[in-house]
Amino acid sequence: MSILLAHFKSNGKEEFITQEKGGIRKESENKGFKNLELIENRNEFIVDVFNGGKIEGDGVFDFRYGPVSGIGEAGVFHLYTYGERILSVKIDTFYKRRKLDEKMIGMDVNDALKIAERVSGNFSVSHSLAFSRAIEKAMKVEVDDKTKRVRAIALELERIYNHIHVISKLASDAAQLVLASHLSELFEDSLCVNEIFSGSRYLRDFVTLGGVTKVPSDKALNSVLKEIEKNKKSFTKLYKNSMTSRNYIDRLHSTAILSARDAAMIGLTGPSLRACNVKEDLRIKDDIYKDLKIVTDEEGDALSRMEVRAKEILESMEFVENNVKKINSKETDRMTLQGKGDGLGWCESPSGAIIYSIGVEDSKIKVLHVSTPSVFGMAAMAHSIVGNIFTDFPFALDSFGVNFADAAR
Amino acid sequence: MIYVYLSFIFFILAMLVTSFKRFSYTLITAASAFAFVAAVVGMRAPFHSGAYILLKGVDLSIGVDHTSAIFLFIASISWFAISLYSIDYGMNYSKKMPIFFSSALFGMFLTLTARDAFTFVSGWEIATIFSYLLIMEHKGSFKEAFEFLAFGEISTVSLLVALASLYLENHSLSIIGTHGNWIFMVMATMAFITKMGIYPLHTWLISAHSKAPSNASAFLSAPLTLMGVYGLVRMLSIAGQPEWWGVLAMIFGGFSAFWGGLQAASAKKLKVLPAYSTVENNGMILATLGLSVTAHSANLTALSSFAMITSLILLFAHITSKSLLFMSIGHAKEALDEDTIDNIRGVWTAVGKIPAISMLISGLSFSAFPPIIGFLGEWMTLEALFQSYKFPSMLDKLSAAFAGILIALAMGLAAFSMAKLIGYSALGYDHGKKAKKLPSFSMNLSELFLSLTVLLAGIFSPCLIGYFGYGDFLSGLFGVPKPFLVVSSHPIFGVMSPTFMMIVAGVIFLFPLAFYILKSKKVKKVSAWNGGIALKEGEYFSAPAYSFTIEFILRKVYDMKEIKSGKKRYVSVKDVTTFLYDGLIKATKVTSKALSVTLMNGHVYSYVLYVMVMFVLLFFIAK
Known part of the structure; x- marks a missing residue:
């Protein structure tokens, strides 16, 4: 499709x-x-x-x-x-609407990267990675495997905290305040892991053109490993307990149902599409992700979207655990990118595909088009909420994990 | 009698000068004032004209006794207000309207003063026919007017059968001091509850009200339905007070109140809501009358009397508040040329403060807001129903409990619907529509008069109870001097003093509020906003949306459908009772068609066969 x-x-x-x-x-x-x-x-x-x-x-x-x-x-x-x-x-x-995509045109590629990273604060890695990949393709630069792996870990760390935040909001919407509070704590713990890994709670200024700012130290990597293991246990327990709460499940079940066909026609990607039983993920063609299990669900409702995100948290945590062990703290070579060309870069953000199509000339952006998942997530929400009632609105909205900053740019 | 004759003369004079509309309505106002004086005189000392013997056993007579004085007292207040209102309002309608209006009031006056069946039924029919013509004054109202006439004639035919039965029983057409049998009781009840718009005979009332001019709507909804209550009270004095009637009246009354409240809650049209409120009010009146009769048959005289005065207070509240509501709504409707609750927002600023205050007071009265008269009526209703535990019969207890549950629900629904009506119209945000400039001096005067009546009648309701002759239910207790405390039974069951409630409320809220308003600095007013920006026209919460939740919960009862038609969406609700009449109309059409094909098909043989069959049938029946 x-x-x-x-x-x-x-x-x-x-x-x-x-x-x-x-x-x-x-x-x-x-x-x-x-x-x-x-x-x-x-x-x-x-x-x-x-x-x-x-x-x-x-x-x-x-x-x-x-x-x-x-x-x-x-x-x-x-x-x-x-x-x-x-x-x-x-x-x-x-x-x-801040017209960030328009402002990037004419800017130096390194400066434009900073803007791309700030399109949506919670998708810093996703935007900067998709942007960097587009520039790297335009300038025909191939990054090494270690950089790819470090970037992938950062992307998964971003996925983990975003997904926890979405589930925490859904729990809060359903007045599951104990669950929401525990998830908030876990969210904070996840941000701490990000800081240990990248030096920024929101993984900012980490991805650079052709590399990453800094490869974490061995000590930091060990801490990340330890913290992820702890968070995984906590989240598994919380998720298991939450699925026994009828009040919680009832509020999400059958709310804002979306069929696979409609979702694809709207342009929906990411976990919300996978909740419609569509095995579509931009990571599957990436060698680093060869062991990744793509999570899907069948119902296409808010509950399915929540379940997909919950299972993806555990998958991402496992990915981080496996891949942190495969890297060392030795710095990678820094690259200076120059030249011109056109490139298409993408990545699987926590809410779906982010795509940058960029034309570069003299290290300056000549043409730029960006596609963000929140546009399609919001359109999917607008379609699936029809016929539901007001009280379903927060569940529908939050289950798609979308935001205005990402949609409006 | 002089005031009765003066009233008759002024009504007739008004008919004669119908071309001079303002003058004609002024004469009707004067006639109503004389009718009021006649009621006041009759309340103190009953009088009558003496008999005029038309035929043997047919003595014609008019007069005012204590019962008719109470009803005339209440009706004449409403007549006075409506006719005063019509001095300006009537200018929007034809020159024929005053004659119709005057004749309809004349008919009612005749009915209320009649002492014999002939005069009674004559007045009844005059009021019905001229009410029909009043509805016809509004363009495009033929169907509704015809429906009103059809129900009106069902009522008249039932009444004629009842009175024929009365004549056969007594060999007299007098309605004073005669006795009626069960046929009289059933047929008369049928006649009177049709006029009251009791479920399921209420459909005429809804369609007629929504189409009729507003002064006619006020007249149809208030004084005309009062005639039904008067008829029932008269009928009970003739036929006695059997338990079965009381039980049935409680059940039908309770259900009617509930149904009226339920439909009012979903009403979107400006005049449909008060029309259903009339069904609700009259249901409560019938139920309390039923309670009175049941209590009487169980020898609970105190409860019977209390239920009867409850009926009268409910009636007073209904007649005055409903007239006021229809008049103020009519004022706004005419000025804004709109007929939905949603489109009449901002009456306070767009039309005027007097119609807005009038809507507010009448709406609060129907919402049982203390100390307005509607509050006392509803308190007394519940107090009377709570005392049904005194009934010795389980059937009576269960019937009263059933009626009580339905009436309590009806009260809640009425408050819900009135909050919608006054919240959107009188107190709603002005949607910027420019109101037409109408000559409104008499309209404002009339609305002001009835607003004060409704308010003062509530505050001084103990005086009203005493004036109607039920001083036994007035007392003094807890520092409240006699007669300002209403007691619901002897020994005391429950007490209420609207007068002192007003004094306390005044001390606690009103005087400090007035002081604050007078002393406070000017308040800066800004337009309503949401989410940081001003609300646009299409962003106001709509009146249909207000009712959606209840319509959805009770979607089977409302036959609620959510309609999708292209880019349009709306909710359709129906009074399912209309299905009954739709079925009857369909059955009649099918039968008529079948008869036209089989018997009246133009073939002479069929006619001959038809004549012969009818002859044989009649022969056997006559034999």
Whole structure:
């Protein structure tokens, strides 16, 4: 199943970036992609690709949620309703639109990397990695295996804390305050692991063009190993206990159901797509991930999305444990990248595919297009929430693990 | 009698000068005032005209006794207010309207003062026919007016059968001092509960109200349904007070109250909500009448009397508050040219403070907000129902408990629906629609008069109870001087003093509030906002959305459907009782078609056969 993630014109020709069977490729033909309009309008608003946004009718009104209320970011959810029932959702990304992708054009590639890293704070590694890979491809640079492994560990550490945060929010939404508190503690522990590994709680300034800032010391790697082992035990116990709580499970079960077909047509990737029983992951073609078990689930609801994320935490922890043992603290060679060319870089972020398509000339960005998973996650949420009621909204939203910063850029 | 005659004369004069609309309505207002004086005089000393013998056994007579005085007292307040209101409101309608209005009031006055069946039924029919014509005054209301007429005639035919039975029993058409049998009781009940709009005979009331001009809606909903209650009270004085009637009245009344409350909670149209509220109020009145009759048959005289005065207080609250509600809604509806609750937001700023306050007071009365009169009526209803444990019969106890549960639910639903109505209309945010400038002096005056009546009648309700002749239920206790404490039984079961409640509330809340308002600095007003930015027109929580939860929970009862049509979405709810009538209409059409094909098909042989069959049938029946 070919999933359209980006669309732009390059040298007068239309290009369609799609994901299929764990790989990204450029196509020149429009295969009747349903989410084309969504991609084109994403800087203004995000709507359900099947039913559109605004709905009218007797008693229908726009229950506006945002831009400064409850959701933690500057964004607006227009929930069209005639009471409790959510009839349609229109998501306004305007308030968070910083035009970072436009600002990167003309910048030095190293400076642009800093901007890419800050598109969405919680996806620092994912954005910087996808950006770096695009630049490295454009300049035809191959990074060594150790760098790849260190970057992969950082990416998995990012996945771990993001997934824990999502599950913690879902627990909080369901008033499972004990679980939510324990998960918050685990979240904090995960950030501490990040700091030990990279020197930054949010893994910032770690990925550089052609390498990483600093390979962790042996002592740091041992600490990471020890902490991950402890966190794995804690999370396994918490997850097992949480799945015995009927109150918790009932709130997530059958909430915001999404079919595999619809998810793919919307452009959804990442754990939310895998929760629709689609074995699609950009890591599967990477040799470093050859032992990785791709987690899927069948229901396509908020519960499935939570379960996929929970199991991915354990998978990522195991990956970190196995790979930390394979690296040493010897610094890798630093590379200076120069030249010109076009490159397509991607990575499997905690919420799905991040893609950078970059054209470089004299170490400066000439062309840049970016595809972020939150755009499609929000559109998927807008589609799956239709017919649900207001109280389902936080479960639907949080289960997709999306954010406005990532969607609006 | 002079005031009765003066009232008649002014009603007739108003009919004659119908071309001068304002003058005609002024004469009707004067006629209503004389009717009020007649009621006050009759309350103190009953009077009558003496008999005019039309035929043997058919003595025509009018007068005012204690019972008719109470009803005339209540009705005339409403007539006065509605006719005063019509001086300005009536300018929006044709020159025929005053004659219809005056004739309908004349018919009601005749009914309330009638001492014989002939006069009673004449007044009844005059009121019905001219009410029909009043509804017809609104363009496109033929179907609704016809439905009203159909139910009105069902009521009249039932009444005629009841009165024929009364004549056969007594060889007299007098309704004073005669006795009726069970046929009289059943048929008269049928006639009167149809007028009251008791479930399932309420559908006419809803459709007629939503189409009729607002002064006519007020008239149909308040004084006209009062005639039904008056008829029942008169009927009970003629036919006695059997237990079975009381039990049935409690059950039907309780269910009707519940059904009215339930439908009001989902109503979206401006005049449909108060119309269902009428079904609810009249249901409560019927249930308390039933309780009174049941208590009487069980020799519980104190409870019987208390339930009867409860009925009268409920009636007073309903007539005055409902007239006020329809008038104020009509005022806003006419000024804003809208007919849904959602579209009439901001009456306070857009239309005026008086209609907004009127809506607020009447809505609070129906929500049983102390110390307004509706509060006392509902407190007394619950107090009366709580005393049903005194009934010796298990059937009576269960019936009262059943009615009590339904009425308690109805009260909750009524408060819910009134909060919606006044919350959106009187107190809702102004949606910026410019109101038409109407001549509204008499409308404002009338609304102010009824607002004060509803408020003061609540505060001084013990005086009202005493005035109606039920001073036994007034006492003094806990420092509250006699007669400002209402007691629900002897020995004391429950007590309430709206007067002192008002004094206490005044001391605790109102005076400090007034002081604060007077002394406080000017308040800076800003537009409502959400999420950091001002609310836009399409972002206000809509009135249908307010009702959605209850509609969804009770979706089977409401036959609720969520409709999806292209880009449009809406919720459809129905009063499922209409299915009963739809079925009847369908069955009638099918039968008519079958008859037209088989018997009335134009073939002479079929006619001959039909005539012969009918002849043979009649022969056997007559034999």
